Amino acid sequence: MKNRPKITKVEVHQFEFEMKDVEIEPPIAIPVYKPGAVTHLKAHAIRIFSDSGIIGEHVGGTATEYSALPTFVRSLIGRNALEREAIYNEAKQALRYQARMGMSQVDIALWDLAGKFYEAPVYELLGAYRTSLPCYASTYAADSSPGGLNSPEAYADFGQQCLEMGYPALKLHLWQDAPIERHIAVIHAVGKRVGGKMNLMLDPFCAIKTFGEALRIGWACDEERFFWWEDPFQDGGVSAFAHRKLRQLVRTPLLQLEHVRGLEPHVDFIVADGTDFVRAQPNYDGGITGVMKIAHAAEGFGLDVELNGQGPAQRHLMAAMRNSNYYEMGLLHPRVPPFNPPVYKGDYRDSMDAIDENGCIQVPRGPGLGVELDWDYITEHSTGVTVYE
Numbered sequence: 001m002k003n004r005p006k007i008t009k010v011e012v013h014q015f016e017f018e019m020k021d022v023e024i025e026p027p028i029a030i031p032v033y034k035p036g037a038v039t040h041l042k043a044h045a046i047r048i049f050s051d052s053g054i055i056g057e058h059v060g061g062t063a064t065e066y067s068a069l070p071t072f073v074r075s076l077i078g079r080n081a082l083e084r085e086a087i088y089n090e091a092k093q094a095l096r097y098q099a100r101m102g103m104s105q106v107d108i109a110l111w112d113l114a115g116k117f118y119e120a121p122v123y124e125l126l127g128a129y130r131t132s133l134p135c136y137a138s139t140y141a142a143d144s145s146p147g148g149l150n151s152p153e154a155y156a157d158f159g160q161q162c163l164e165m166g167y168p169a170l171k172l173h174l175w176q177d178a179p180i181e182r183h184i185a186v187i188h189a190v191g192k193r194v195g196g197k198m199n200l201m202l203d204p205f206c207a208i209k210t211f212g213e214a215l216r217i218g219w220a221c222d223e224e225r226f227f228w229w230e231d232p233f234q235d236g237g238v239s240a241f242a243h244r245k246l247r248q249l250v251r252t253p254l255l256q257l258e259h260v261r262g263l264e265p266h267v268d269f270i271v272a273d274g275t276d277f278v279r280a281q282p283n284y285d286g287g288i289t290g291v292m293k294i295a296h297a298a299e300g301f302g303l304d305v306e307l308n309g310q311g312p313a314q315r316h317l318m319a320a321m322r323n324s325n326y327y328e329m330g331l332l333h334p335r336v337p338p339f340n341p342p343v344y345k346g347d348y349r350d351s352m353d354a355i356d357e358n359g360c361i362q363v364p365r366g367p368g369l370g371v372e373l374d375w376d377y378i379t380e381h382s383t384g385v386t387v388y389e
């Protein structure tokens with residue numbers, strides 16, 4: 001048996017990347033299309049070094065996540081890097097006053113390290129189920145710029161474009177602030193144009209002001225036979241009671257739990273009858289370890305788990321899950337690319353044209369997360385490195 005790798009050092013790299021024609025709209029910080037705008041976005045990479053020379057890496061997580069790490073992360077030095085389950089449980093307790101931030105990023109990097117140690121892709125270590133992942137096109141939020149996603153017709157045209165490219169499903173993000181009639185008009189325009197030819201979803205990202213207006217949007221989704229709607233209104237996506245009531249009044253399946261973190265609250269919400277589909281996200285829910293726990297818990301209830309966002313971790317997770325329908329490809333727009341930093345070498349990318357003729361992307365097959373980070377790019381755009389050793 002090979003020597004177990006001991007953790008020797010953890011580095012957190014902060015870097016910046018530039019997006020043209022995109023503006024971050026205050027106060028909700030939603031990226032929208034804005035011709036001529038230049039936006040600088042921050043991103044983070046974590047590297048966990050071991051005495052075997054193997055390095056676990058992950059790009060993801062916000063500054064807020066990493067700000068919770070310092071006290072906990074030092075306890076990792078000298079630990080067996082393969083003890084992910086023990087580290088997950090310790091982190092959960094140690095970071096209980098910090099909303100368990102940062103533990104997800106550590107866990108994902110440890111999975112990458114483990115895969116490299118065992119010379120196997122993460123999805124095989126988790127239990128491989130598939131390698132080809134059906135995608136949904138997930139739109140940018142609505143804008144008011146010429147050529148943008150600015151009207152019911154523009155959304156219908158973009159839906160048509162995604163359908164013709166081979167996407168089997170489309171999810172709409174609409175306005176932060178618009179009359180409810182405008183939201184309803186988009187739902188009907190898209191439903192009439194591409195409904196029945198692809199699955200349609202709606203994500204108001206908690207922007208709708210009242211339960212009553214949420215109902216009106218839900219009934220429009222019913223009329224167009226939407227596949228799911230998620231985070232309808234400004235309870236913030238966290239009230240199991242309110243969402244149970246919505247489920248009693250709207251036929252369209254509801255997808256909740258993007259804003260409720262971790263295994264136990266997910267299960268509580270399911271038991272309270274608050275959702276039809278279960279949301280999980282490796283960067284919020286305790287990493288790959290945490291999301292697999294949610295996936296298996298939901299499987300026991302007969303429910304599907306839909307992963308939020310895109311990236312290598314999401315691909316490996318979905319490749320190891322039966323009970324999941326779509327990979328979220330986004331955010332997509334007719335005029336601008338997704339706002340992901342260009343950090344992967346080789347052919348890994350999350351972009352509108354990344355899908356194959358069946359509307360699928362592939363899970364990376366190399367060891368660990370199966371991607372090579374472009375450290376020249378990250379170093380050139382660095383705005384700071386924190387080292388724990």
Ligand SMILES: [Mg+2]
Nearest residue numbers: 203230231258
């Ligand atoms: Mg969402």
